[in-house]
Amino acid sequence: MDAESQDRFREFVESRSAALLRTAVLLCGGDRHAAEDQLQTALVKVAGRWSRVEDPEAYVRQVLYRQQISWWRLKWPRREVAVAEPPERADDGGESAAELRVVMRGALARLTPRQRSVLVLRYYEDLPEADVARILGCSVGTVRSTAHRSLARLRSLAPELAALGPAVAEAPPPRDISPVEVRP
CATH class of the missing domain: 1.10.8 (Helicase, Ruva Protein; domain 3)
Incomplete structure (x- = not known):
């Protein structure tokens, strides 16, 4: 060089x-x-x-x-992640950002390698499904189904992460929209 x-x-x-x-x-x-x-x-x-x-x-x-x-x-056997001190709780009684990172890291570590790769590439790297498929050497359909299953598994492994976004059950009910007559 x-x-x-x-x-x-x-x-x-x-x-x-x-x-x-x-x-x-x-x-x-x-x-x-x-x-x-x-x-x-x-x-x-x-x-x-x-x-x-x-x-x-x-x-x-x-x-x-x-x-x-x-x-x-x-x-290789999975190794335990050692930290000096456990993260402190936030004053509001909720989870601190450090705790959420620890939870997310632990949940990601419990996913399969392929699931973790798809989630990191698709959502952290924000790559389109076609690019993820090309990088991993699989089809776009495989990326979609793996992402879907991986997110479901991630939610089951770390239900405390649901606090980051609105729950589906708490969403407002759909408004009643009456049909409108359209004239030519």
């Missing part, structure tokens, strides 16, 4: 590594150390192909997802 390419690669890593690390943490089920290792490995792979890569961020993300799938297949 020539000096100019090294500078561009260094700039890319400095500007995008925080966002890429957040994605890797989600893919690893909240294990920051595993995510750092995964990102470093992905960046090493990208560095070797830097001159031939057109969209480096997309390439790094694809390497992250595929690498994570390979690591899941190794069937």
